[in-house]
Amino acid sequence: MITITINNKEIKLEKPVTVLEAARSAGIKIPTLCWHEQLEKYGGCRLCLVEIAKVPRLQTACTLMAADGMVVRTETEQIANVRRGILEFLLINHPLDCPYCDKAGECELQDLVEKYGPAKGRYKEKKRKVPESLEDPVIVRNMGRCIMCTRCVRMCRGLQGAAAIDVISRGGHSHIEPFSGGKYDCEYCGNCISVCPVGATMSRLHRHGYRPWQMVNETETICPYCGVGCTLIVQVRDDMIKRVVPRIGSVVNNGLLCTRGRFGYEFVGSKERLTKPLIRIAPKLSADSYQLTANLFREATWEEAISLVAKKLSEIKEKYGNSAIAGIASPRCTNEDNYIFQKFMRVALGTNNIDSAARTGFAGAQNFIENIFGQGATANIIPGLSNSDLVFVAGGDPTTVNPILGLQIRACSRNGGNILTIGNFKGIEYCSPQKLAPVLYTEDVLLEGIVTALKNKKGLSGANPKLEAKIKDISTSIEDVKNICKIKEKDFNEFLNILSESTNPSIVIGKETTQSNGASYHLLLLSAINYLINGRIYLLSDRANEQGLLDMGCAPDILPGYRPVSYMEFRRRYESIWKSEIPEKQGLTIFEMIDTARNGSLKAMYVMGENPAYNLPDSKSAESVLKNIEFLVVQDIFLTETGRLADVVLPALSWAEKDGTFTNMERRIQRVRKAVNREGMEDWRIISEIAKNMGEKFNYSNVEDIFNEICKASPLHKNLTYEDIEKGEGIYPYKGEPLRDVMEEIRFQFPGSRSQGSDGKLYLRVERPLFHSGTLSRKSSALMKIYPHAVARINDKTANMLALQNGEMVRVSSKKGSMELPVIIDDMVDSSYVMLTNNFEGKGAFSLLAYQIDPVTKAPIIADMEVSIIKGRLKK
Amino acid sequence: MLSEAAIKELNEIRQKYPDASAALLPALYIAQREFGYLGADAYEAVSNALGVPKAIARGVGTFYAMYKHKPMGRHVVQLCTNVSCMILGAEKLSDFLKNKYGLEPGGTTPDKRFSLVIMECIGACGTAPAMLLNDDFYENLTEKYIEEILEKYK
Secondary structure (H helix, E strand, C coil): CCCECCCCCEEEEECCCEEEHHHHCCCCCCCCCCCCCCCCCCCCCCCCCCEECCCCCCEEEECCCCCCEEEEECCHHHHHHHHHHHHHHHHCCCCCCCCCCCCCCHHHHHHHHHCCCCCCCCCCCCCCCEEEEEECCCCCEEEHHHCCHHHHHHHHHHHHCCEEEEECCCHHEEEEEECCCCCCCCCCCCHHHHHHHCCCCECCCCCCCCCCCHCCEEEEECCCCCCCCCCEEEEEEEEEEEEEEEECCCCCCCCCHHHHHHHHHHHHHHHCCCCEEEECCCCCCCCCCHHHHHHHHEECCCCHHHHHHHHHHHHHHHHHCHHHHHEECCCCCCCHHHHHHHHHHHHHHHCCCCCCCCHHCHHHHHHHHHHHHCCCCCCCHHHHHHHHHHHECCCHHHHHCHHHHHHHHHHHHCCCCCEEEEECCCHHHHHEEEEEEECCCCCCHHHHHHHHHHHHHHCCCCCCCHHHHHHCCCCCCCHHHHHHCCCCHHHHHHHHHHHHHHHCEEEEECCHCCCCCCCHHHHHHHHHHHHCCCCEEEEECCCHHHHHHHHHHCCCCCCCCCCECCCCHHHHHHHHHHHHCCCCCCCCCCCHHHHHHCCCCCCEEEEEECHHHCCCCCCCHHHHHHHHHCCCEEEEEECCCCHHHHEEEEECCCCCHCEEEEECCCEEEECCCCCCCCCCHHHHHHHHHHHHHHHCCCCCCCCHHHHHHHHHCHHHHCCHHHHHHHHHCCCCCCCCCCCCCCCCCCCCCCCCCCCCCCHHEEEEEEECCCCCCHHHHHHCHHHHCCCCCCCCCCCHHHHHHHCCCCCCEEEEEECEEEEEEEECCCCCCCCCCEEEEECCCCCCCCHHCCEEECCCCCCCCCCEEEEEECCCCCCC | CCCCCHHHHHHHHCCCCCCCCHHHHHHHHHHHHCCCCCCCCHHHHHHHHCCCCHHHHHHHHHHCCCCCCCCCCEEEEEEECCCCHHCCCCHHHHHHHHHHHHHCCCCEEECEEEEEEEECCCHHHHCCCCCCEEEECCCCCCHHHHHHHHHCCC
């Protein structure tokens, strides 16, 4: 126990901390500029100087450790004089353009000068003048205002791990710059903006449009983008989002944000938002015929649109039976929306034909892993990654799919943990990972090799006989790994040594694995590795409520609480609560829906917040099916590719305009709160209105009613309340009962016949960029400015072979179609493939893809798609 | 791009330091030798070779005044104008270089043959004025002697 006296107040300290931290813990404020609670100590600004009894000189409180018996004074005349002096120096070059500066009102320098002075400086020379840098689309740099506290540099290097900026030059010429000196070309997380104490680094989005004292309200909510579920503070004026900031201390992201969370909010206020229900008046054209949209629909009242939907759905149900209708739920909608959606499908329409885009990988993979390790096997705490001694990454770059989770991997590396990757991932390069990059489409051989070697090295414990039976069958020699995967024995052994010696490992699995040829086999191998090293699995999730929607039962085979629909016991439970019969027959997956609609037996579809005509592999074929379906309802916030094919389009409220809950990939339930007012209805309310119109009892007055019903009905969420969630008790396994006893045989399928990346052909892979998310990010102008259009990423060898320069237009073609776009030469890409995004209008990689379905995970296999690249545009 | 020999040399130097960023200063000297000065290409080459982020490489490089931060001529004249050299006429020599070759302090001749850097004491006070031409040392300079020396560097 250390006892220290600060300003005559005795403070007892449990563990050694700095004088500054000790003072703060006792509520004594010491002024600081370079110090920031999240950052490494620096001791550069000298504002925290304090008097220590018996020490002749003033000391910096931020770096001095508190010692037993220390007597400290933080505010004396001498200290005030020194602080005034330091501030006078800082103001020599500071432009004092406060009336014009966006930081005014929340500027730490302004506040300190207001407190300590000086009112007037003695410096008579000219100030250093640095022009404002507007070269970047998102970040404005104003080095004239910079006080060289280097918080931004320490943030970028330390916490973000990107090291995109640094102090350039020295002395009076010092300034902070990205490498280029102009544009940042970085990850655009904007965390440098969060920590800047003055107006030197600021967001361009609210430039001259934001005065901190004019913010009408601040709402704490959850990010709408990926499955990490970061806490956001949304600041609003005139019902427009002016700024999004993080909160220090929030559980998942603790003061950090990524580019999508911080800069991606503009879609909410987009002029392209749907405002009124639309009813089709013209025949259906392809989704590309966007210019004709104005003539495709007429605006309708809510009453008309709702009764039309109710009537048509009832007719189709009557005429063709319950199974002729299907619904697609949304991983962007809240738990409450999704619960109501599946209840509507099951109760009002009497079908289990409910699925979502989670089927494209996450759902099947989770199901597979839970079947081996038990429910909740993937519900691991994200910040826990940084405490692992090893992170093993396969199938996707976590720093682009789930950026804040990616930061935890970087933190693990900083803490001395090892990072192992299967393949090249740009975002974790600076962790100097140990990499094994097998030839394209031979990953399973490498994984087999790892399992074989681990098994021989560590032996089997007998804890999971079901899995061990499968592991016993796996046997691949190092020779195969060398010959097929083209991996050096030395690299393999080094990798394996690190892997087998870890004591607290984590495994991160991305979509490229869950969509690979033999996805279920890949998952078996990764599960085997996880079992042999006794790790925990993180399954990357690119949508905010992908987990929640599954937990709400938006899947053809499960009821809320992840209870199998095939079990009578569970059906009875829900039947008694919903007072309605639940069909026993498993419904159709999203891909079966498309197939069934193609052969004509599926007549109507209700699509909520999803864009299957663009977001499904082989999207052109999905589009033509949706075009020909008898009745299509699309409920969304924008007129998407799918919306353009609809018979009725229902405008919903966006994430910022409604209350509810999201469940993140850790299975943590968090509150989404309304930040902005807008006329219209939430997704759940629209569906409830339709259900009521069909004669069902869907009487909910607010989301809490729904949440309470969920917590009554779902055994997993039993007795949970909004209060519990707010207290931070929304952490899996909640108060209810996870399902641990439904364990089926482990079924998997070996990869089918396949190509190998070494055959000289060019294959298509999907890039999952940091700056985009589905088609929503198209409507956020900041993200569009950072990553403005679709590109094809190729290797320099491929570029040389085709005589292509960076930025040149090419035509990429597969048997499914082709598109023109510029190439980017990217050294992280291999010469066996080309990478395309699936985010931009008319340029979706998925339109070039054919797919098969993995029989076990029911996820699409989108490997093996051969493409060709031709230089130049198509002659017209 | 760094030459293969330079990369080899860099890797050897890297082994002498506990981590990559500690090897930055000698690595930047190698890059400067290869590229003639430290510009974006040189920083990127060092960053790729050492695995240190390029912004940090540039931050470190720009801190030091003795790296060359702009393109230099083929040969670099480093003339001392510190006390002893100054007293014995170094400033006149500087004027001579300007008049005869158009070589101003900090500048480069139009044919990119020479660059002139005015440097601080090189410890040759007893034989001042003195200069370094590339890595070669010359002392007891006179206008005529400088002319002879410069003739050797094409």
